[in-house]
Amino acid sequence: MNPKRKSRLILVLLILAGTGLAVALGTMALKENIQYYLSPSEVKAGKAPDGHSFRLAGLVSDGSVKREENGLTIHFDVTDNVETIPVTFTGILPDLFREGQGIVATGKLSDDYRFIAEDVLAKHDENYMPPPVQDALDKAKSISESGEKAQ
Amino acid sequence: MNIWKSVMKFIYHFASPKHFYRISGKLIPWFGGLAAILLIVGSIDGLFFAPVDYQQGDSYRIIFIHVPAAWMSMFVYMVMATSGAIALIWKIKLADVVASSSAPIGAAFTLLALVTGSIWGKPMWGAWWVWDARLTSELILLFLYLGFMALESAIEDPRAAARACAILAIVGVINIPIIHYSVEWWNTLHQGATVTKLDTPSIHISMLIPLLLMALGFKLYYATVVLMRARNKVLYAEQNNGWVKAIIKAQ
Numbered sequence: 001m002n003p004k005r006k007s008r009l010i011l012v013l014l015i016l017a018g019t020g021l022a023v024a025l026g027t028m029a030l031k032e033n034i035q036y037y038l039s040p041s042e043v044k045a046g047k048a049p050d051g052h053s054f055r056l057a058g059l060v061s062d063g064s065v066k067r068e069e070n071g072l073t074i075h076f077d078v079t080d081n082v083e084t085i086p087v088t089f090t091g092i093l094p095d096l097f098r099e100g101q102g103i104v105a106t107g108k109l110s111d112d113y114r115f116i117a118e119d120v121l122a123k124h125d126e127n128y129m130p131p132p133v134q135d136a137l138d139k140a141k142s143i144s145e146s147g148e149k150a151q
Numbered sequence: 152m153n154i155w156k157s158v159m160k161f162i163y164h165f166a167s168p169k170h171f172y173r174i175s176g177k178l179i180p181w182f183g184g185l186a187a188i189l190l191i192v193g194s195i196d197g198l199f200f201a202p203v204d205y206q207q208g209d210s211y212r213i214i215f216i217h218v219p220a221a222w223m224s225m226f227v228y229m230v231m232a233t234s235g236a237i238a239l240i241w242k243i244k245l246a247d248v249v250a251s252s253s254a255p256i257g258a259a260f261t262l263l264a265l266v267t268g269s270i271w272g273k274p275m276w277g278a279w280w281v282w283d284a285r286l287t288s289e290l291i292l293l294f295l296y297l298g299f300m301a302l303e304s305a306i307e308d309p310r311a312a313a314r315a316c317a318i319l320a321i322v323g324v325i326n327i328p329i330i331h332y333s334v335e336w337w338n339t340l341h342q343g344a345t346v347t348k349l350d351t352p353s354i355h356i357s358m359l360i361p362l363l364l365m366a367l368g369f370k371l372y373y374a375t376v377v378l379m380r381a382r383n384k385v386l387y388a389e390q391n392n393g394w395v396k397a398i399i400k401a402q
Contacts, residue, residue, distance in 0.1 A: 008240045012321060019325045027329075027336075035338045036283040057338065094277030096206060104340055121276045126345040128211060128354040130202035 037104050040083040048109055056085065056115050057104040057123060065099055078103065078115070089117040096122035166245040168385045169394045175378040183375040189368030197361035204358075213271045215361055218346075219369040221264035224292060225327050227257030227373060231299070232324035235317030245385070247313035250320060251303055252380035256373055258296035265289060276340060284333035285341035288326060295323040309388075 027034065037055035038047055048054050056078060064077035073090045076099075087105055097103060102123035107116045164170060197215035204211040231250045238246035268286070269279045280286065299316055306312035334343045346352045352359055389395045 005240050012236050012239055015318065015321055016325070019322050023325050023329070031337075034284050036281070036340055037338045039338075094275065096275055119277075121278055121281070121340060123340055124207070124275055124342050126342040126353050128214070128345060128358050129205055130355055130357065131205040 039080045040078055040085045041080055043085060043109070043115075044083045051108070053106060053108050053118070055104050055106050056087070056117075057102065058085075060097070060099050060101050060103055062099045078105065085113070085115050087115045087117055089120050091118075091120070093120055094122040096124060163243070166243045168245065168389045168392075171245055172382055172385055172394075172398075175382050179375055179378050179382075182371050182378070186368050186371035186375055189364050189371060193361050193364030193368050197358075197365060201358045201361050202355070207275060210271065210274055211358075213267050215365045217264055217267040217271065218362060219366040220260045220267065221289070222347075222366060223369050223373060224257060224261040224264050224289070225330060226370070227253050227260060228292060228295070228320070228327060229324065230377075231257065231320045232327075235320035238313065239317050239321075244388075245381070247317065248381045248384045248388070249377065250316065251313070252377050252384060253373075254296055254299045254303070256376055256380075258293060258300070260369075260373075261289065261293040261296060265293065278340075281340050283339040283341055284337040285330065285339045288330045288333050291326055292323075292330060295319070295326060299323075 037057035040056065040058050042048070043056060048056075058078040058080045061077035061079045061084060064075075066075045068074070072092075073088065074093070075086065075088050077084045078087050079085075087107075089105065089107075097120065102125060104121045104123050105115065105117035106119040110116050165174065193215065198212060201212070203209055231253045234246040234250040234253070237243055238250065265286075268289075272281075273279050299319055302319055303312050303316050306315055331344075331347070333339060334341055345354050346359070346362070354362070386395055386398075
């Protein structure tokens with residue numbers, strides 16, 4: 001490689017290293033602000049801002065969902081399998097909301113450590129698969145088909 | 152050292168406008184035909200034959216557009232940044248042509264990924280848009296593409312424009328690992344990686360196959376369109392050279 005090209009190559013690498021370093025320092029400085037939500041453990045550890053709204057995320061505990069008689073207010077627990085925080089929400093829930101589902105709720109902590117949500121979003125996981133029912137049906141079908149062949 | 156020299160000689164030979172024009176003309180029908188077949192087969196498989204998702208039902212089928220578009224939005228940018236570096240270091244003009252031909256295509260893929268994600272997000276998450284790290288970094292990618300195109304048209308001298316754009320493309324490439332790892336480095340509403348991780352993909356094989364068919368189809372579509380655009384640009388830039396005049400005369 002001739003010296004001119006070599007020096008231009010070094011220049012390009014320096015540009016990359018420089019912007020990489022700048023962005024790494026910037027994101028490290030803003031680390032807390034880039035977090036979209038806090039987990040129940042982080043809230044229990046006192047990381048939640050006092051009197052300001054923040055987002056809380058975790059799984060809806062099994063068997064914790066209770067509706068009030070007006071039908072719109074709902075109580076449930078959000079857990080990260082270490083700590084659990086009770087949540088109260090009044091409004092319309094997303095389709096994916098169910099027990100065991102991940103959710104992200106925006107709201108404030110009340111004085112008795114209950115999270116009063118203004119907004120609840122469902123957090124989808126990265127797994128895509130056919131319903132277990134469909135699998136079971138397919139299996140049953142293949143068994144009955146092989147049974148018919150045997151006859 | 153001799154091998155290096157002959158490799159470089161081959162690259163310079165291919166990158167000469169005349170040979171690029173000839174070879175790309177032969178490649179385009181193959182790439183285009185294959186892209187059409189893959190996109191048709193992938194769409195039919197994805198929309199009619201892939202099973203419904205256990206949680207999302209039929210709504211998940213948008214991933215057959217959304218995921219390939221998002222992958223391409225990052226891939227095209229990396230092509231632009233690599234071309235920019237090649238153009239700066241080795242002064243190969245064709246690399247500038249490839250970068251500038253790629254920008255609008257990459258911007259279209261990015262916009263498609265953002266729009267399809269938003270359409271999916273409303274029923275599934277309950278929000279059209281959230282400012283989490285994945286969505287925000289993808290939006291920045293769209294602005295990088297638009298910035299590249301704006302910078303290119305703002306500078307009148309084509310050589311100066313190409314050099315400025317190459318530097319912008321290289322600086323912006325730092326956003327690509329941020330987009331990819333955003334779902335691991337920070338808490339995001341966007342779910343983690345399903346396919347592009349070092350583990351086995353967490354997607355059923357009957358859904359993975361149409362997804363990969365579509366992804367390959369998108370890639371070949373990009374190859375087709377970028378070559379067509381680059382050919383036009385090469386012809387325009389070389390309009391005063393003998394070989395272009397010969398082509399025009401032959402027609």
